[in-house]
Amino acid sequence: MRRQHGFTLVELVMVIVLLGIVATISVQFVSLSTRGALDVGARQQRALQAVVVSEQISRELRNAFPNSIRISGNCLEWIPVEAATTYIRLGGPDFDRIPVVPFAEAPETGNRVIVYGYGGSPDDLYTVGSGRGPLSSPIQSIDDSVSPPEIVLESDHRFNGQSPERRLYVVGEPISLCQAGSFLRRYSNYGFNTSQSIPPAGTGAVLAANLTGPVEFDYSPGTLERGAILRFAFTLKDPAGDEITPVSQEVQIRNVP
Incomplete structure (x- = not known):
């Protein structure tokens, strides 16, 4: 009679155990590699x-x-510069006009002029509507028909000081960064306020x-x-x-x- 060959039950159990060990190690290796890649990413x-x-x-x-x-709590505020030049004369007889050296690029209307030396509080730079101070009324236009060109303001304004270097800045509306929980938000287009708002009006961009x-x-x-x-x-x-x-x-x- 011809003798048959095969595996014993013990051999099959040993193979299954070894395959289980190899599979467990492989799964752990792949899992750790994936976790490491995710952490690095x-x-x-x-x-x-x-x-x-x-x-x-x-x-x-x-x-x-x-x-x-200006800083108050977890809020930071500043006034952005849009353009700058040197003024020729500051003051009368026309207090709504400022003769200046021509701009490299004319600023937009609606912005404001700041002429500022030293001294005083940063709050002075945010004060509007008084007709006096370092911050002017809004710009109505730039008159290039005269020489030198003139900045035309919407209303008369008397600056309370001269710049040491006769510098004049055109500025936009204030910008704030404020923390709101786990978010840092950027606020704009909320206008000038003498006292710092915490946070300013609106939701702000994340x-x-x-x-x-x-x-x-x-x-x-x-x-x-x-x-x-x-x-x-x-x-x-x-x-x-x-x-x-x-x-x-x-x-x-x-x-x-």
Whole structure:
């Protein structure tokens, strides 16, 4: 009789056990590799978010009017510069007209003029409607039919000081950054207010999300010898875990009154 060959029950059990061990190791390896890739991707995404947010804040602050920075709690406010030139004469006989050196690019109407030296409070830069002070009434037009060209204001305005270098700035409406829970929001188009609003009217556009802890603003005002310096810091948190990415940036605001 011909003898038959095959596997014993013990051999089959051993093979099944070995295959189970190999499968378990393989699943763990794939799981850990996938988890590591996801963690690296999340870190890279937070790092990219940190770079984009800090660079956007820095670029806007570099165009802030010198000494217009105001900080209250977790809110930062400044006045953006739209254009600049040198004035020829400041004052009468026509207090609604300012002769200036021609702009490289004419500013939009509706913006305002600031002429500012040193002294006083940043709140003075936000005061409108009095007909006096460093901040003028809105610009009605730029009159290029005369030489030198003149800025035409909507109403008479008397500036309460001269710039050391006869500098004149055209500025837009204030901008604010305020923390709202885990969001950092950017507020604009809410107008000038003598006292800082916390936060300003409106919901604001989301500039950053997934914040943990407070956003910190630290400001060193400019002087005759140096520009102003603003430091800001915030921390981003992984929404699916506990990992955090701290962000810190320092911005120099040129002081050219």
